[in-house]
Each structure stands twice: as C-alpha cells, then as structure tokens.
Amino acid sequence: MSNPIFAQTENYKTAIENFQENYNSEKYEEIFNAFSTEMKQALPLENTKQFLAGLKAQAGKIESKEFIEYQQGTYATYKTKFEKMVLAVNISLDNENLVNGLFIKPYEEPTETTKNIVNTLNNYSKEISEIIFSQAKDFPNNTQLSIAIIQNGKTNYYGIIKTNDTIKPINNQDKIFEIGSITKVFTSTVLASLVENGKLKLTDEINLYYPFSFKNDINLTFKNLANHTSGLPRLPENLDLSNEANPYKSYGKTQMEEYLKNHLSLEKEASKSYSYSNLGTGLLGYTLGLSQKSSYQDLLQKNVFDKYKMQNSFTSSQHLADKLIKGQNPNGKIVSNWDFDVLFGAGGILSTTEDLAKFANAQFNPKNKELALTRIPTFEVNENMKIGLGWHILKSKNGEDLFWHNGGTGGYSSSMTVNTNEKTAVIILSNLSAFHPKMENIDKLCFELINETEK
Known part of the structure; x- marks a missing residue:
C-alpha cells in the first residue's frame, strides 16, 4: 500500500511535466497562465518571465526530474537536473490544480552519514571555536571565512580555511573578498555624506539629474531608493542574464537610460511598502555620481574609503594579485569575479575584514x-525589522538595536552586524557561493557571534 505523503499524484505529475516542457521551450507565459489568481498577483507576468529567464541563464534547461516527497503535505519536491546544476523544484497546487506556490532552491541530498570533519581551531576560545565550526563544517573544501569581532574596545580576528575535511586557522584579515550587497550600506553612506554637507536632500527627486522624462512620469526620491520603498522591481527587465558568470558587467549607461525611458514601472506604490531592489540601490549610486558631476566610485573613495582609512577596499x-581570495561556486570550483557598471552601488565593493572593522x-x-544618519529608522518593514538608509534594523537577544546587512555573489557570501549601544560588531567575509545550499549559515554565524558578545 502506497503512502500518499510519498507517492506522486497524477495532478502533480501533469503540472511538473507541463512546467518542464514550457520552461525548456521558453513559453514562460504558458507557465504564468497555469498560476492561480493569488499567484499571478504575487508574481506578475513580467516578473515571472524575468525570474524564469534568469533561472534559464543560470541553470540551463531541465534534463530530468525525480519526485522526492510532499513537504508538509502541500509542496511536491522534485530533484531536478538542469544542464548546469541540480535544484529542488517545489510546486503546490490548489483545488483547481492551478499553481499557487513555486520556489526553487539548491537541492540537498538527504545525508545518512556525516563526514568526520576535524576541528583544529585550538588557538581560539572553546566557545568561539565551536560556534564557527558548527556553522562552517558543511562548506566545500578550500572555503575561507575571515571574521572580525569588535568588543570591549578591541578587534579580534578569526580566520579559517577548510582543507582536506579539516577546519584550520588562517590569518586572512588583510585578504580581499567581494562583499556583495553590504555595498548598499556604503551607497547610503555616500548619500548621507552629501546630505550632511548640504549638497542634497533625502526627499529630492533623482529625476532632476536626467535630461529626459521617466516613463509614465514616475518620480523617484533618493530616500525611497536607499530604504527600498521606491516600488521598483528587484532587477531591471532589460538586464541580460545570459552571462551567468558575470551578470551585471554589461549593464551600462545606455541600458539604464533605455530602462528609465521605456521600461520603468513600479511593482508597489512608493513609500507604502518595502521591496528589496538591486535596481533601486544601483540607480541610487549612479545618480549620486551624476548629481556631483563625478562617478559613484570616486565619491565612494573620497567620502568613505579615504575618510575612514580603508586602504584595502x-x-x-583587477590588479589585486594574491591579496584577492578567489570566489567559489557551490561545488568549491573557482569562479570569475562579478564586475559592475552603473549598478555598482548595489554590490560592487571588494574589501577586507580589517577595513570593514574600521x-x-x-x-x-x-x-x-x-553614519548616524544612515542608522535612523526611515520605514517599519514589520514588527521585527525596520530599515534606516541601507541598514536593516533588528533586535538583539537583549532587545537592543542591531544594524545588519549581508551580501552574496556567485563566488562569495558576507554578513555584518553592529550594535552601537554596546560598541560591538561582527563582520564575516567568505568565498562561499551565495548559491550554496548552506549559505544562510553565514548569517547564522554572524548572529550567534554577536549574541556571544552580549553574555
């Protein structure tokens, strides 16, 4: 007798077959047409097309699939072999067999036996050693983590590398990693410096710095771009994601102006809700450069890197030689770095834990x-989180404000949290891919370590 929790039903079989056929032939509208009304509202047609096109560029076509189980009795999980990777495709159907849930993530094989990973972090305190080891033991060999913990007026560094299934200490606080979306905090810091110097107001509209009208006469303010309340989508619809190894490299001035003139649209009403947007912060950085007849990169160097003596950011x-730690894909193979043009403000900085500690x-x-201006709450996302300018504001175990941001690129993951009241902070840079199934361990480690400073 079959167990219904583990047996694939005919309606799900039909749904996944149709998904595979339409996905491989790029009939994304057909996939959208199979959505429930609620699903269509949650993921409008253009977003669906953009998501699936991005998936196709990143993973390739579906070659085969295998039904695994029903998760919580609702989602059917399929181990799905794409041309470039294996992903879990999770799908749920409503009573009319319309798709009312779809999410895709790296597939994790059920593990019956755990490798015997060795912890040799003996020169770190027992508590720190065990916390780091517990979160890092499942990372690929050759993964490095560079960690800074600021407490009691001191900055302590903890570097680790996993080699031959052994977690070892390493001095890497001066090594360079991509910091990904932690860049967004720096973009907001450049904005705040210009505001403090009387060059801009948060409520100024960015439209003033463009010699053309935005589509549908949409107006965008610096503040809305900095706190993700602009209503802009996560990515511009004219971003070509076919270069999955370096997706932002070719998105330049021409593409941005084309987007603002002919494609600009808001997914949500401005100032009314939070919707995280790489496009929004990239546009913010680019516009800051235009506003000062400079480039965002030059403003960043002058207003932040130089001011705080961040000499290794x-x-x-290019030209970083062996100071740069090479990024890795989820399987631990070296991948190319990501290069940014006009969207640099969303994720382009490379730095060290020494510099981020400064x-x-x-x-x-x-x-x-x-810096204080970036930490002032500007919008309440929900009861557990507010946002300032760039910084997300959470609560510590002791009820104090934690200013946090993380980052992820094809070859790197990062996390940073600061408690200004206690003058504590944790910074983690790594060459763990943002697409690794355990990448959330970087954030977990960051919060565990900041909680350790409160004891």
Missing part, C-alpha cells in the same frame, strides 16, 4: 554624523 577586482568602529563615534 576597492571598486574593481567602518564598524566609526559607527561608534557620534561625530560621524553621516
């Missing part, structure tokens, strides 16, 4: 008024 991965320590000095 860069806007390009930036974190600067948050504790009230004289740095532009």
Whole structure:
C-alpha cells in the first residue's frame, strides 16, 4: 500500500511535466497562465518571465526530474537536473490544480552519514571555536571565512580555511573578498555624506539629474531608493542574464537610460511598502555620481574609503594579485569575479575584514554624523525589522538595536552586524557561493557571534 505523503499524484505529475516542457521551450507565459489568481498577483507576468529567464541563464534547461516527497503535505519536491546544476523544484497546487506556490532552491541530498570533519581551531576560545565550526563544517573544501569581532574596545580576528575535511586557522584579515550587497550600506553612506554637507536632500527627486522624462512620469526620491520603498522591481527587465558568470558587467549607461525611458514601472506604490531592489540601490549610486558631476566610485573613495582609512577596499577586482581570495561556486570550483557598471552601488565593493572593522568602529563615534544618519529608522518593514538608509534594523537577544546587512555573489557570501549601544560588531567575509545550499549559515554565524558578545 502506497503512502500518499510519498507517492506522486497524477495532478502533480501533469503540472511538473507541463512546467518542464514550457520552461525548456521558453513559453514562460504558458507557465504564468497555469498560476492561480493569488499567484499571478504575487508574481506578475513580467516578473515571472524575468525570474524564469534568469533561472534559464543560470541553470540551463531541465534534463530530468525525480519526485522526492510532499513537504508538509502541500509542496511536491522534485530533484531536478538542469544542464548546469541540480535544484529542488517545489510546486503546490490548489483545488483547481492551478499553481499557487513555486520556489526553487539548491537541492540537498538527504545525508545518512556525516563526514568526520576535524576541528583544529585550538588557538581560539572553546566557545568561539565551536560556534564557527558548527556553522562552517558543511562548506566545500578550500572555503575561507575571515571574521572580525569588535568588543570591549578591541578587534579580534578569526580566520579559517577548510582543507582536506579539516577546519584550520588562517590569518586572512588583510585578504580581499567581494562583499556583495553590504555595498548598499556604503551607497547610503555616500548619500548621507552629501546630505550632511548640504549638497542634497533625502526627499529630492533623482529625476532632476536626467535630461529626459521617466516613463509614465514616475518620480523617484533618493530616500525611497536607499530604504527600498521606491516600488521598483528587484532587477531591471532589460538586464541580460545570459552571462551567468558575470551578470551585471554589461549593464551600462545606455541600458539604464533605455530602462528609465521605456521600461520603468513600479511593482508597489512608493513609500507604502518595502521591496528589496538591486535596481533601486544601483540607480541610487549612479545618480549620486551624476548629481556631483563625478562617478559613484570616486565619491565612494573620497567620502568613505579615504575618510575612514580603508586602504584595502576597492571598486574593481583587477590588479589585486594574491591579496584577492578567489570566489567559489557551490561545488568549491573557482569562479570569475562579478564586475559592475552603473549598478555598482548595489554590490560592487571588494574589501577586507580589517577595513570593514574600521567602518564598524566609526559607527561608534557620534561625530560621524553621516553614519548616524544612515542608522535612523526611515520605514517599519514589520514588527521585527525596520530599515534606516541601507541598514536593516533588528533586535538583539537583549532587545537592543542591531544594524545588519549581508551580501552574496556567485563566488562569495558576507554578513555584518553592529550594535552601537554596546560598541560591538561582527563582520564575516567568505568565498562561499551565495548559491550554496548552506549559505544562510553565514548569517547564522554572524548572529550567534554577536549574541556571544552580549553574555
């Protein structure tokens, strides 16, 4: 007798077959037409097309699939072999057999036996060693983590590398990693410095710095771009994701102006809700450069890197030689760095934990008024999170404000949190791919370590 929790029913079999056929032939509208009304509202047609086109560029066509189980009695999970990777395609159907849930993530094989990973972090305190080991043991060999913990006026560094299934200490606080979306905090810091110097107002509309009208006469403010309340989509619809190894490299001025003139649309009403947008922060950085007749990268260098003596922070991965830690894909193979053009403000910085520790320590000095401005709440996302300018504001175990951001690119993951009241901070940079199934362990480790400073 078959167990209904583990047996694939005919309606799900039909749904996944149709998904595979339409996905492989790029009939994305057919996939959208199979959505329930609620699903269509949650993921409108253009978003569906963009998501599936991005998936196709990243993973390739579906070659085969295998039904695994029903998750919580609702979602059917399929181990799906794409041309470039294996992903879990999770799908749920309503009473009319319309798709009312679809999410895709890296597939994790059920593990019956765990490899005997060795912890040799004996020169770290027992508590720190065990916390780091527990979160890092499942990462691929050759993964490095560079960690800074600021507490009691001191900055301590903890570097690790996994080699031959062994977690070992390594000095890497001066090594360079992509920091991904932690860049967004720096973009907001450049904005705040210009506001503090009377060059801009948060409520100014960016439209003033473009010699053409935006589509549908949509107006966007600096503040809305900095706190993700602009209503813009996560990515511009004219971003070509076919270069999955370096997706942002070719999106330049021409493409941005084309988007603003002919494709600009809002998914949500401005100022009314939070919707995380790489496009929004990239547009913010680019416009800051235009506003000062400069480039965002030059403003970043002058207003932040130079001011806080961040001498090992860069806007390009070129000419960094062996100071650069190579990024890895989910299987631990070296991948190319990501290059950014006009969307640089969303995720283009490379830095070290030493430099980010300088930036974190600067948050504790009230004289740095532009840093204080970025930490003032500007929007309440939900009861557990607010947002300032760039920073997400959470609560610590002791009920204090934590200013947090993370980052992820094809070859790197990062996380940073700051408690200005206690003058504590944790920074983690790594060459763990954002597409690795355990990448959330980087954030978990960051929060575990900041909680450790409260004891």
